Amino acid sequence: MAQDAGRPGVHENDPANPQANGKFDYNLHAPEGANKKRKILGRGQGSGRGTTSGKGNKGQKSRSGGKTYAGFEGGQMPLYRRLARRGFSNHPFKKTFQIVNLGQINKRFADGETVDGLSLYDRGLIKGRKKGGVFSADFPVKILGNGDLTKKLVFKIGIAPARCAVSGSAKEKIQKSGGELV
Numbered sequence: 001m002a003q004d005a006g007r008p009g010v011h012e013n014d015p016a017n018p019q020a021n022g023k024f025d026y027n028l029h030a031p032e033g034a035n036k037k038r039k040i041l042g043r044g045q046g047s048g049r050g051t052t053s054g055k056g057n058k059g060q061k062s063r064s065g066g067k068t069y070a071g072f073e074g075g076q077m078p079l080y081r082r083l084a085r086r087g088f089s090n091h092p093f094k095k096t097f098q099i100v101n102l103g104q105i106n107k108r109f110a111d112g113e114t115v116d117g118l119s120l121y122d123r124g125l126i127k128g129r130k131k132g133g134v135f136s137a138d139f140p141v142k143i144l145g146n147g148d149l150t151k152k153l154v155f156k157i158g159i160a161p162a163r164c165a166v167s168g169s170a171k172e173k174i175q176k177s178g179g180e181l182v
Helices: 102-108 117-122 168-176
Strands: 098-101 128-131 134-137 141-144 164-166
Touching (some): 102 141, 102 168, 117 128, 117 134
Parallel strands (some): 098 141, 141 164
């Protein structure tokens, strides 16, 4: 090692030498090309971005505030309005549930506890809002039978804040484990 002391680049990757490769606390900078200068427009011919400022010549898009909406066809009746709306969409009527499996409930609840919307929310299994002591779930909750239930739990289902539902297989597993549905 002693004979290499004078050669440049010998200790560059040495973790014991903090000054290796110019890595000082005051010598930090962003990688090459990470920070770009802002393009300054409309400052005369000599700037290279004068006259039309990179917007082409004339027309709606060269004017300030001159924007068009998606699907605009220059004033022609756009395609999405030319075509007829046909068929039925169930989207406005669909029901969305927050799904909770029995395996998740088994992990987060102790024997003899009550499972309802608020207790599911407190343990992070469903999403909702709690304001002034009043809880409301974002979507109705459905308890599915995936996983094993080994604890006796009391399930309070169908109570307003969470609007819960239970699948058939989940009901069977709850009853087998000695729990009850209220």
